[in-house]
Amino acid sequence: MQSRTPASRPGRPRSATADAAILAATREALVELGWSKLTLQDVAMRAGVAKTTLYRRWAGKNELVVDAVAELFDELRLPDAGSLAADIEGVVLQFAALLDRPECRSGLMAVVAESTRDEPLRERIRASVVERQKRLVVEGRSRAQARGELPPESDPEESARTIDLTFDMVAGAVVHRTLVSGKPADGPWIRSFIRVLLLGLSAPA
Amino acid sequence: MQSRTPASRPGRPRSATADAAILAATREALVELGWSKLTLQDVAMRAGVAKTTLYRRWAGKNELVVDAVAELFDELRLPDAGSLAADIEGVVLQFAALLDRPECRSGLMAVVAESTRDEPLRERIRASVVERQKRLVVEGRSRAQARGELPPESDPEESARTIDLTFDMVAGAVVHRTLVSGKPADGPWIRSFIRVLLLGLSAPA
Amino acid sequence: MQSRTPASRPGRPRSATADAAILAATREALVELGWSKLTLQDVAMRAGVAKTTLYRRWAGKNELVVDAVAELFDELRLPDAGSLAADIEGVVLQFAALLDRPECRSGLMAVVAESTRDEPLRERIRASVVERQKRLVVEGRSRAQARGELPPESDPEESARTIDLTFDMVAGAVVHRTLVSGKPADGPWIRSFIRVLLLGLSAPA
Amino acid sequence: MQSRTPASRPGRPRSATADAAILAATREALVELGWSKLTLQDVAMRAGVAKTTLYRRWAGKNELVVDAVAELFDELRLPDAGSLAADIEGVVLQFAALLDRPECRSGLMAVVAESTRDEPLRERIRASVVERQKRLVVEGRSRAQARGELPPESDPEESARTIDLTFDMVAGAVVHRTLVSGKPADGPWIRSFIRVLLLGLSAPA
DNA sequence: GCATAACCGAGACGGTACGTCACGTCTTCGA
DNA sequence: TCGAAGACGTGACGTACCGTCTCGGTTATGC
Numbered sequence: 001m002q003s004r005t006p007a008s009r010p011g012r013p014r015s016a017t018a019d020a021a022i023l024a025a026t027r028e029a030l031v032e033l034g035w036s037k038l039t040l041q042d043v044a045m046r047a048g049v050a051k052t053t054l055y056r057r058w059a060g061k062n063e064l065v066v067d068a069v070a071e072l073f074d075e076l077r078l079p080d081a082g083s084l085a086a087d088i089e090g091v092v093l094q095f096a097a098l099l100d101r102p103e104c105r106s107g108l109m110a111v112v113a114e115s116t117r118d119e120p121l122r123e124r125i126r127a128s129v130v131e132r133q134k135r136l137v138v139e140g141r142s143r144a145q146a147r148g149e150l151p152p153e154s155d156p157e158e159s160a161r162t163i164d165l166t167f168d169m170v171a172g173a174v175v176h177r178t179l180v181s182g183k184p185a186d187g188p189w190i191r192s193f194i195r196v197l198l199l200g201l202s203a204p205a
Numbered sequence: 206m207q208s209r210t211p212a213s214r215p216g217r218p219r220s221a222t223a224d225a226a227i228l229a230a231t232r233e234a235l236v237e238l239g240w241s242k243l244t245l246q247d248v249a250m251r252a253g254v255a256k257t258t259l260y261r262r263w264a265g266k267n268e269l270v271v272d273a274v275a276e277l278f279d280e281l282r283l284p285d286a287g288s289l290a291a292d293i294e295g296v297v298l299q300f301a302a303l304l305d306r307p308e309c310r311s312g313l314m315a316v317v318a319e320s321t322r323d324e325p326l327r328e329r330i331r332a333s334v335v336e337r338q339k340r341l342v343v344e345g346r347s348r349a350q351a352r353g354e355l356p357p358e359s360d361p362e363e364s365a366r367t368i369d370l371t372f373d374m375v376a377g378a379v380v381h382r383t384l385v386s387g388k389p390a391d392g393p394w395i396r397s398f399i400r401v402l403l404l405g406l407s408a409p410a
Numbered sequence: 411m412q413s414r415t416p417a418s419r420p421g422r423p424r425s426a427t428a429d430a431a432i433l434a435a436t437r438e439a440l441v442e443l444g445w446s447k448l449t450l451q452d453v454a455m456r457a458g459v460a461k462t463t464l465y466r467r468w469a470g471k472n473e474l475v476v477d478a479v480a481e482l483f484d485e486l487r488l489p490d491a492g493s494l495a496a497d498i499e500g501v502v503l504q505f506a507a508l509l510d511r512p513e514c515r516s517g518l519m520a521v522v523a524e525s526t527r528d529e530p531l532r533e534r535i536r537a538s539v540v541e542r543q544k545r546l547v548v549e550g551r552s553r554a555q556a557r558g559e560l561p562p563e564s565d566p567e568e569s570a571r572t573i574d575l576t577f578d579m580v581a582g583a584v585v586h587r588t589l590v591s592g593k594p595a596d597g598p599w600i601r602s603f604i605r606v607l608l609l610g611l612s613a614p615a
Numbered sequence: 616m617q618s619r620t621p622a623s624r625p626g627r628p629r630s631a632t633a634d635a636a637i638l639a640a641t642r643e644a645l646v647e648l649g650w651s652k653l654t655l656q657d658v659a660m661r662a663g664v665a666k667t668t669l670y671r672r673w674a675g676k677n678e679l680v681v682d683a684v685a686e687l688f689d690e691l692r693l694p695d696a697g698s699l700a701a702d703i704e705g706v707v708l709q710f711a712a713l714l715d716r717p718e719c720r721s722g723l724m725a726v727v728a729e730s731t732r733d734e735p736l737r738e739r740i741r742a743s744v745v746e747r748q749k750r751l752v753v754e755g756r757s758r759a760q761a762r763g764e765l766p767p768e769s770d771p772e773e774s775a776r777t778i779d780l781t782f783d784m785v786a787g788a789v790v791h792r793t794l795v796s797g798k799p800a801d802g803p804w805i806r807s808f809i810r811v812l813l814l815g816l817s818a819p820a
Numbered sequence: 821g822c823a824t825a826a827c828c829g830a831g832a833c834g835g836t837a838c839g840t841c842a843c844g845t846c847t848t849c850g851a
Numbered sequence: 852t853c854g855a856a857g858a859c860g861t862g863a864c865g866t867a868c869c870g871t872c873t874c875g876g877t878t879a880t881g882c
Contacts, residue, residue, distance in 0.1 A: 018854095034319075034321070034322035035318060035319075036319060039841090039842065039843090040842080040843080040844090041841095041842065041843085049854085049855085050854055050855045050856070050857095051843095051844085051855095051856090051857095052844095052845090052846095052854075052855085052856095053853090053854065053855085055844070055845085056853095056854095060843095060844090102321070102322075105321040105322075106318070106321050106322055108318075109314055109317050109318035109321065110315070110318035110319075112314050112318070112384060112385055113240060113241075113311070113313075113314035113315035113317075113318050114239075114240075114241060114315075115384075116239070116307070116310040116311050116314065116384060117239035117307070117310075117311055122387055125385070126385075126386075126387065130385060130386065161397070164386065164388070165394070165397060165398060165401070167381075167386075168378050168381040168382045168385075168386055168398075169374065169377075169378045169381075169398070169401070171377075171381050171385070172374075172376075172377030172378040172379070172380055172381030172382070172385075173373050173374045173377040173378065174377070175377055175380075175381065176372075176373040176374075176376050176377030176380065177373045177377070179317055179320075179321060180317055180330070180331075180335060180373075180376070180377075181331075181335065181369065181372075181373055182327055182331065183369070189370070192366070192370060193370060193374070195405065196370070196374070196402070196405030196406055197401070197405060198405070199404050199405040200400065200401030200402060200403070200404040200405040201401055203404050213875095214830085214831085214874095215829065215830045215831070215874075215875070215876090216829080216830040216831030216832065216873085216874065216875090217830080217831055217832045217833075217872070217873045217874050218831090218832075218873080218874070219831095219832065219833095220832075220833075223833090244862090244863060244864090245863085245864085245865090246862090246863065246864085247863095249834095253834095254833090254834080255833065255834040255835060256834090256835090256865090257832095257833080257834080257835085257865095257866090257867090258832080258833070258834080260865070260866085261832075261833090265865090419825090419826075419879095419880085420824065420825050420826070420879080420880055420881070421824075421825040421826025421827060421878085421879070421880075422825080422826050422827035422828075422877070422878045422879050422880090423826085423827075423878085423879065423880095424826090424827070424828095425827080425828080428828095444729075444731070444732040445728060445729075446728075446729060449867085449868065449869095450868080450869080450870090451867090451868065451869090452868095458829095459828085459829085460828065460829045460830065460831090461829095461830090461831090461870090462828080462829085462830090462870095462871090462872095463827085463828070463829085465870070465871085466827085466828095470869095470870090512731070512732070515731040515732075516728070516731050516732055518728075519724055519727050519728035519731065520725070520728035520729075522724050522728075522794055522795055523650060523651075523721065523723075523724035523725035523727075523728050524649075524650075524651060524725075525794075526649070526717070526720040526721050526724065526794060527649035527717070527720075527721055532797055535795070536795075536796075536797065540795060540796065571807070574796065574798070575804070575807060575808060575811065577791075577796075578788050578791040578792045578795075578796055579784065579787075579788045579791075579808070579811070581787075581791050581795070582784075582786075582787030582788040582789070582790060582791030582792070582795075583783050583784045583787040583788065584787070585787055585790075585791065586782075586783045586784075586786050586787030586790065587783045587787070589727055589730075589731060590727055590740070590741075590745060590783075590786070590787075591741070591745065591779065591782075591783055592737055592741065593779070599780070602776070602780060603780060603783075603784070605815065606780070606784070606812070606815030606816055607811070607815060608815070609814050609815040609818050610810065610811030610812060610813070610814040610815040611811055613814050624848095624849095624856085624857085625848080625849060625850080625855065625856045625857070626847085626848070626849080626855080626856035626857030626858065627846070627847045627848055627849095627856080627857055627858045627859075628847080628848070628857090628858075629857095629858065629859095630858080630859080633859095654836090654837065654838090655837085655838085655839090656836090656837065656838085657837095664859090664860085665859065665860045665861065665862095666839090666860095666861095667839095667840085667841090667858095667859080667860080667861085668858080668859065668860080670839070670840080671858075671859090675839090
């Protein structure tokens with residue numbers, strides 16, 4: 001099988017499929033081994049790739065896992081269920097399901113832990129996971145404001161603060177419930193959580 | 206009648222001072238190296254203790270770190286500041302300060318991450334950190350109920366659920382704010398967080 | 411001053427049965443584990459004795475094994491089979507059988523090897539094994555001289571040299587055959603060996 | 616047609632100089648520490664090589680020491696001193712000198728001792744030391760037969776038995792004299808030994 | 821007859837080496 | 852020119868024994 005652009009560069013062209021194979025192999029290894037027993041050696045073997053290829057593209061295990069996990073979060077969708085409460089319930093259920101997948105549980109908290117002593121890693125997480133998914137809060141809020149369920153924005157700076165607070169509260173509570181308390185973030189729990197949250201958020205500032 | 210007096214066991218008893226020295230050395234190593242670069246070798250050296258002594262008392266790095274970090278949480282106190290909001294603000298400030306200490310940041314999330322694949326470890330965390338500190342929520346609630354700031358308990362089961370929810374929301378939000386969003390859980394943020402929280406919690410069920 | 415009367419010492423006397431149990435346990439461990447995997451820990455356990463008891467009586471593994479093996483050599487007997495050749499054949503067969511017992515094979519060469527860097531150990535081996543068994547050569551010679559099979563002694567110094575040479579040749583050849591060449595020192599081999607040996611020894615000086 | 620050319624294997628080839636450095640370091644360590652205190656850790660350090668490199672090439676301490684010692688034996692030469700007795704005296708003197716070198720004393724008996732419980736090790740010793748040096752006996756015999764000092768071979772099987780016997784008697788006696796009796800295998804002893812040996816061997820079967 | 825003193829078992833202690841594993845780098849060959 | 856294969860130095864792992872040291876408890880003699 002000849003390459004697609006034979007005249008573009010001399011030498012052997014880079015394998016186009018390698019990146020996807022590596023990230024998939026990383027998730028597979030996370031499922032079977034967890035973060036602390038995951039090995040670049042092993043990932044390379046699963047991906048059918050040499051160890052050196054990994055080191056050419058990622059600085060280390062942490063960066064690789066962030067990229068592998070970040071892809072999972074793009075699957076989240078904000079449903080339009082008719083009300084703010086129902087919308088949130090929908091997305092939180094998806095989030096809880098995501099946190100139940102072992103490739104996510106194992107990897108996410110581990111890289112967050114590593115990021116406490118590695119500022120570039122924290123930035124990478126923020127950029128490719130946190131800020132990227134804040135879209136869900138933004139969209140949910142504007143949809144609720146259109147419905148009149150939330151007061152319209154006054155100050156844009158105040159608005160950003162509220163979005164941040166909402167995101168920290170939702171993500172934090174679900175993560176804590178799931179990974180620390182070790183209890184399921186199921187329908188009843190989510191509904192009681194949303195009740196408390198919305199009562200607070202919908203009150204006039 | 207207590208039959209489990211360890212003094213009755215034959216053989217040389219374990220050094221009483223070693224435990225404290227080891228836990229202190231662990232925290233010191235967490236500050237300087239972080240969880241992933243922390244080595245039992247190194248901890249033993251800092252504590253002036255042989256590596257084998259560590260393995261005699263703890264199953265591994267995870268268990269050791271849990272115990273070292275758990276001691277920090279016992280420093281938390283619920284102040285009596287006159288109102289529920291002020292009480293919470295006080296304790297959350299302490300919690301935020303704790304999460305700012307590198308021995309806590311590095312260690313806590315890491316063992317939580319490990320616990321996603323290690324049920325006994327999760328139980329150890331729950332018992333020596335989570336359940337142990339739930340006392341703060343319980344005391345804060347009963348104090349607020351005495352003041353009339355919260356409705357009195359009706360169903361004890363319902364009460365337990367509320368305590369759990371409160372704990373997950375408070376701890377989760379502060380942790381997420383501090384370690385994931387990477388922004389300070391300072392006075393203004395805490396006050397806006399408490400406003401939302403208390404509006405939701407104080408509403409009649 | 412009474413130093414050689416252990417009965418007069420105050421305090422609890424050493425257990426008399428312990429020594430025998432320890433040496434037997436040592437041989438048992440040699441059979442099962444061999445010298446290099448033999449552990450004082452393990453010997454103590456087998457003998458139903460504390461590790462400290464071993465250290466009170468022997469300086470270390472080497473000394474213990476020498477004593478355990480030396481006892482085996484006292485079982486050797488010089489048979490009276492009517493001729494020098496037959497006498498030697500009888501004792502060499504016994505010696506070969508001894509070297510086939512694993513507690514002897516494993517232990518003997520190992521302590522000889524250790525003794526190359528431990529002069530006191532070499533002396534202990536010499537005293538409790540080599541010189542002690544030289545009795546067999548001495549008795550065999552004098553019996554053969556009485557029969558007229560060997561020339562009578564002239565110079566006592568010359569005689570000592572011949573005894574030493576004979577012992578080195580007999581013991582050396584059997585050990586080398588058995589342990590290095592790894593072939594059995596059986597009847598045919600022994601007879602051809604004795605033929606060569608006696609032709610040389612019986613010739614006039 | 617040689618297909619086992621190691622040059623054709625993929626990947627980085629093994630360092631050629633490492634083997635020699637490791638064996639030399641092993642002998643050096645044998646001189647200074649003896650077999651039982653010799654450490655692969657230490658050998659690796661002396662050779663300027665990582666411990667893992669040792670384990671990649673040798674199964675353990677025993678195999679390494681066999682190879683290190685075997686090289687020493689290739690230095691033995693059979694001199695042509697004009698007569699069988701003088702030839703033997705020459706080579707036995709060399710052998711005795713070899714057994715006086717601490718790297719040989721310490722190592723040789725130790726691996727022989729280990730080989731009593733390790734059949735592959737015994738084979739390795741046999742192949743790389745015993746059988747390899749039997750050349751000296753073979754050459755000495757044929758030279759003596761050419762001179763008419765020994766009867767010519769009749770039966771080739773009988774001849775093999777005689778070679779084996781000779782080797783066991785010579786090597787065994789010298790080793791026993793040197794390492795067990797702890798007395799020097801010097802000129803006078805060697806000559807009296809050879810007298811006995813040759814009288815026996817030169818007699819007609 | 822009862823204190824004294826050496827013994828005993830048990831087992832924790834500071835060490836040291838083990839043999840393995842993964843790291844991240846390097847060298848070689850083949851495509 | 853890139854990638855696979857794999858050897859390399861490094862360093863931590865968790866285990867096993869070492870030889871020493873407390874412990875509480877057990878015999879013997881000798882005052």
